[in-house]
Amino acid sequence: MSATPPEAPKDCPLCPRLVAYREQNKRAEPSWFNGAAPSFGDANARLLIVGLAPGRTGANRTGRPFTGDYAGDLLYGTLKKLGLAEGEYRADPADGFTLKGAMITNAVRCAPPENKPTPAEIATCRPFLASRRSALPKLRAMLALGSIAHESVLRAHAIKPSAAKFGHGAETLLPDGCIMVSSYHCSRYNTQTRRLTTEMFETVMARAKAIAFG
Numbered sequence: 001m002s003a004t005p006p007e008a009p010k011d012c013p014l015c016p017r018l019v020a021y022r023e024q025n026k027r028a029e030p031s032w033f034n035g036a037a038p039s040f041g042d043a044n045a046r047l048l049i050v051g052l053a054p055g056r057t058g059a060n061r062t063g064r065p066f067t068g069d070y071a072g073d074l075l076y077g078t079l080k081k082l083g084l085a086e087g088e089y090r091a092d093p094a095d096g097f098t099l100k101g102a103m104i105t106n107a108v109r110c111a112p113p114e115n116k117p118t119p120a121e122i123a124t125c126r127p128f129l130a131s132r133r134s135a136l137p138k139l140r141a142m143l144a145l146g147s148i149a150h151e152s153v154l155r156a157h158a159i160k161p162s163a164a165k166f167g168h169g170a171e172t173l174l175p176d177g178c179i180m181v182s183s184y185h186c187s188r189y190n191t192q193t194r195r196l197t198t199e200m201f202e203t204v205m206a207r208a209k210a211i212a213f214g
Contacts, residue, residue: 004128004130007109007128008125010038011035012036015110015120015121015124015125017118022034022110025060033059035110037063037064037106039132040064040099040104042100042102042103043136045099045102045103045138046140047102047141047143047209048136049142049145049208050106050143050144050145052185053108054110054111062092068092070187071188072089072091073091074191074198075104082206085097107148107149107153108121117148126152129152129153130156130157133178140178142174142181142208143208144182144183146183146185147182153174157175159174166182181204
């Protein structure tokens with residue numbers, strides 16, 4: 001049983017570079033959340049969505065994953081369309097928006113400079129991901145957004161990344177019986193370049209939902 005809690009403390013001290021960036025943001029924007037962003041969603045989730053890390057003006061500002069940045073519009077809109085959320089998403093943690101049977105977390109809980117955590121930071125934060133997964137007894141599926149989330153889920157399950165290559169729509173059976181479905185990240189860059197269309201994202205999330213609730 002892991003001694004690591006499912007959620008990092010807001011002022012987590014483990015990664016010096018991320019702590020320094022957090023303090024820099026706190027000085028510039030003292031009203032922002034500026035901390036390790038907690039997971040958001042249903043404690044009885046059957047589907048866990050894993051992102052990369054909080055964006056500086058997204059979860060680092062609001063304190064809720066994917067809230068306040070472009071990626072959240074597509075993510076939360078798709079969750080609502082597929083019946084995995086209710087309420088109106090207004091990019092504000094006080095909007096009353098809730099998830100049904102799903103939870104969202106990040107591979108790295110603190111905002112990294114330029115949205116790029118180092119391999120060491122990803123590894124340092126991984127015990128929180130493993131513990132978050134372990135705390136969801138009804139979990140049946142995971143949706144990894146992007147290659148870093150995909151790889152971090154694999155490593156959290158003691159699987160070498162070379163054993164299950166990342167690809168949009170790829171599916172991996174994990175040792176605990178869960179199935180990970182992988183997707184291109186729903187970032188502004190990926191959607192604007194059409195690497196990931198709304199239809200592609202809806203399809204991959206619908207597949208993860210079918211596994212989780214099938």
